[in-house]
Amino acid sequence: MRISTEWLAEWVRPDWDTRTLAHRLTMAGFEVEGVEAAAPDFSGVVVARLLECNALPRAEKLSLCLVDGGDGEPVQVVCGAPNARAGMLTAFAKVGAELPGGQKIGKARLRGVESLGMLCSARELGLGESHEGILDLPDSLTVGEDLRDALALDDAVLELSLTPNRGDALSILGIAREVSALSGEPLEGVGMEPVPAAIDGCFDVRLVDSAACPRFAGRVIRGIRPDAKTPLWMVERLRRAGLRSVSPVVDVTNYVMLELGQPMHAYDLRRLDHHIDVRFARSGERLELLDGSDVELHPDVLVIADRSAPVGIAGVMGGEKSGIAEDTTDVFLEAAFFAPAAIAGRARRFGMQTDASQRFERGVDPTLQERAAERATSLLTSMAGGKPGPLIVTESVTDLPPRAxxxxxxxxxxxxxxxxxxxxxxxxxxxxxxxxxxxxxxxxxxxxxxxxxxxxxxxxxxxxxxxxxxxxxIPAADAPVPQLPGPATELVTPRERASTLLADRSYQEVITYSFVDAAMQRRFEPEAELLELSNPIASDMGAMRRSLWPGLCRVLLDNVRRQQGRVRLFELGARFPVERGLLHERLSLAGLAWGEAYPEQWGLPSRGVDFFDVKGDVEALLGLTGRRHLRFEPAQVHCLHPGRTARITHGSTVLGLLGELHPELCRTLELKSAPVLFELDYAPSFSSELPVFHEVSRFPAIRRDLAVVVSDSVPIDKIRESVLSAAGERLVELRVFDIYRGKGIEPGAKSVALGLILQETSRTLTDTDADVMVAAVVARLKNDHNATIRE
Structure with a gap:
């Protein structure tokens, strides 16, 4: 945001120079990113009056002007501007003047006539892009006065960076309030007396969706002059704020927005049909905007509509149909309060960012509408004439935001x-x-x-x-809490160990925003309750994430678009589920693997990553805690493949989820293959068990292999539990080394080959000991799962 110190001085006058003002604003939270002059360097340019202006013989487009530059002796200047006329005040660069860019003005001879100086356009002085004519200065200026003094061109312009929560500061008034509070100087402002109605004309406004627009001030003004020009002082203030002059009507609405912070819009009254409705768009409606774009309106887009169709996107941009034209004489002024949630993200959805949407998204003062409409009426009628009707305020008091x-x-x-x-x-x-x-x-x-x-x-x-x-x-002081490090604990796995292990397994750590696109989050959990932000910084950051997966998938898509063929990502961060109406914050560790299982090389055949690759990573990760006997149980999760999803548990504690992304979601995200994802609740997953010493046996181990046939529906984890329970402490390791389906095995069944490693710390086990334990295992498997020994 750009602030002119000269304009600011109309509202508050602290005894500060520009450097002090910039420092105080920065220290108060309004970072001043830069300070620049209102105009580039030039010298020797004064206010001058054209005493005569005659056509130059044998040169139709040139005029010979007699110029009074305040030196007592008029000089002649040859000028090619079509607007040069006797009696006007303009900018005159004397002989010896230096213009922006280093151009020096000297005596010249044009078509045989001596020219002693130059009459300047706005572009030649760096005051805008207009070069169709010389500057037309107001008659209130003094002939001979230096132009820099006359137009306050040594004014400083501050470039401010405002945080999203301070929408109230997006105006001269807003910054003036802050300067007044910081300096103790009174807030002066400018006179804004109500403008009495001169005609009875008004235009009906209906707040169909009053929660989105609880207040709307409107006024009809008839009979404005189409040929009126915006005065130079307003053009200059708009230019210093970064806006160009368009027409008196448009310039006034922009000026009031910059001055008071209330975006306004003006409609050509002749083009409005019967009345105004403030409502949400209907499916299938379209609108051609002022910038020429034709957009399709969705039902969550608030519009300003007349009886026949939408005429503008509320708080964003007006429509071409009702826009101000060169011959407009009757206008309808709008100054409304739109709820930030009704405007947030709508402009970006259509690929634009307007000054109005920026202010409405952050919040506009809901009491400001009448004041802004009166100010705009006063300015417009003083510049372009016209007769105003009564100011009509339509409001739904119960929908206005309460004061905290x-x-x-x-x-x-x-x-x-x-x-x-x-x-x-x-x-x-x-x-x-x-x-x-x-x-x-x-x-x-x-x-x-x-x-x-x-x-x-x-x-x-x-x-x-x-x-x-x-x-x-505020003086520096030690924090009023003990600065002693807490005791080291072996009961929690350090986060660095978990991160390092994943990095060692080719995962890259990422940090994504805690704010996610609500639509993206609902693709993962359609029925879940979301905490949506009332004033998001972007339309795709409108909700607090319930899971780290949406952010990881977004990073994956960015990498896929950049032709990455193998992606491994993990993130350690907070998620914010809402349960029974209460918001919770939980630390999670999530990961994603997509693409090739191994980096490209010659030793192994190429294949895509699968569920079991990532399951191995998760087992290694949870192995840091010293836990044994983790369980991976089949689960149904909306966003994951129905047959390739597991719930990770230890005892009765659920640690997290692991699975392949659902095929339908892969198609939505345009992924050629499915990523495998995991997410672990950090606290239960990495609460380590205290290390326990296990004596290393001096006696040899015995291995017994066993192949059993069970139903295909029996999970391997269930088989593992039965074996561990039956074998007891002598079973030091259990290996599943083969799973077979096919010839010799009945349909709906599978053969599972188990390797039992048996060992005792006090003696050598005999074959009889081993046979007894194997028999116990077989009996338990038969009892628990109706398993039979494979013949």
Whole structure:
């Protein structure tokens, strides 16, 4: 955002130079990214009056002008501007003047006539792109005055970077309020008296979806002059703010937006049909916008519509059909309050970002509409004439946002800031910030101003006090908590170990936003309750993530678009599930593998990564805890393949999920093959067991291999549990080394080959010992799973 210090001075006048102003704003949270002059360097250019302007003989497009530059003796200048006329004031570069770019002005001879200087256009002075004619200056200026002084061209323009929560500061008024609070100087402003109605004309407005638009101020103005021009002072202020002049009507709406922070729109009244409805779009509706684009409107897009069709996207851009034309004489002015949630992300959906949408997304003062409409009426009628009708405000009071009421304890403020600020100074700061303060014993009850949507809790108020008091005025102090390291524990696996192991297995760590696209999250969990943001920073960052998978898949898609054939990703971060209406924050470790199972090489055949590759990674990861006997149970998860998904458990504790992405979701994301994903709740998954010493046996081990036939529906984990239970402590290792289906095995059954490693620490096991244990295992498998020995 660009702020002219000359314009700001109309509202508040602190005794600060530009450097101090920039520093104080930056320290208050409004980062000043740059300071530049309002105009490039030039010298020797003055305000001059054209005394005569006659056609130059034998040169139809040139004029010979007699110019009074304030030196007492008029000089003649040859000029080619079509708007040059006797009596006008303009910019005159004298002989010896230097223009932007280093161009020096000297005596010249054109068509045999001497020219002593140059009459300048806006482009030649770096004041805009217009070069169709010389500058037409207002008659209020003094002949001979240096143009830089006359137009305040030595004004400084500040480039501010504002945080998304401070939509109230996107205006001259907003920054002036801050400067007033910081400096203690009063807020002056400019006179904005109501403009009385001169005609009875009005236009009916209906708030069909009042929750999205609870307040709409509208006014008809008839009989404006189509040939009116925007005065130079307004053109200059718009230019310094980064906007170009279009026409008086459009310029006035832009000017009011920059000055007060209220976006406005003007419609050609002749092109509106019967009435205005503020409603959500209907399926199939389309709209041609002012920028020429034709867009399809979705049912969640708020529109301004007349009786026949939409005429604008609310808070974003108007339609071409109702736009201001060169012959427009009757207009309808709109100043509305749109709920931020109804506007957020809509502009970006159509590939645009407008000044209006930026302000509405962040929140506009819901009490500002009448003031803005009156200001626009006053400016427009003074510039282009016209007769205004009554200002009509249509509102739904119950849908307007309430003003936050916060209880604040000065003692709590002192604890949070580390400095005791006197109660009287705290109250003074809060009053300067526009808050209503009521004392309730040692505490204060505050009512936030209508334009501060970001104040809700005591900590918000504490931050405001710190900003105005000055962060640099808060003394450095040790934190009021013991600075002793806690004891090391063996009960939790360090995060670094988990991250290092995954990195060793070719996974790359990523950090994604905790905000995700709500539509993307619902693809993973359609029925889940989401915490959606009321004021997201982007349309695709509108909800708190319930899982790390949407973010990982988004990174995967970015890599696939860049021709990566093998992707391994993991992230350790918080997720935010909503359960029974309550928000929870849980630390999770999630991973994704996609593409080739191995890096390209000659030793192994090429194949895609599968469920069991990632299962091995997860087993290695959880092996850091010293746990044994993890279980991978079949599970049904909406976003995962119905036959390639497992719930990971240890005992009765669910640790996480593992599975291949659902084929339907792969098609939606345009992935040629499915990634395999896992996600573990960190706390239960990495709470390690205390190490226990196991004596290394000096006696040899015995291996017995066993092949059993069981139903295909029996999971390997169930077989493993039965074997471990039957064999007891002498079974030191169990290996599954073959699974067979086919010839010799009945349909619906499978053969599972098991390797039993048996060992005793006190003696050598005999064949008889081994046979007894194998028999016990076979009996248990028969009893638990109706297993038979494979013949």
């Amino acid at each position: 009421v916060v209880q604040v304890s000065p003692a709590s403020v002192g604890r949070l800031l580390g400095v005791r600020i006197p109660d009287a100074e705290i109250e003074s700061i809060l009053l300067r910030l526009g808050m209503r303060v009521e004392r309730e014993g040692p505490e204060m009850r505050l009512t936030a101003p209508s334009y501060r949507f970001d104040i809700a809790i005591e900590q918000d108020v504490t931050e405001e006090i710190a900003r105005v008091y000055g962060y640099d005025a």
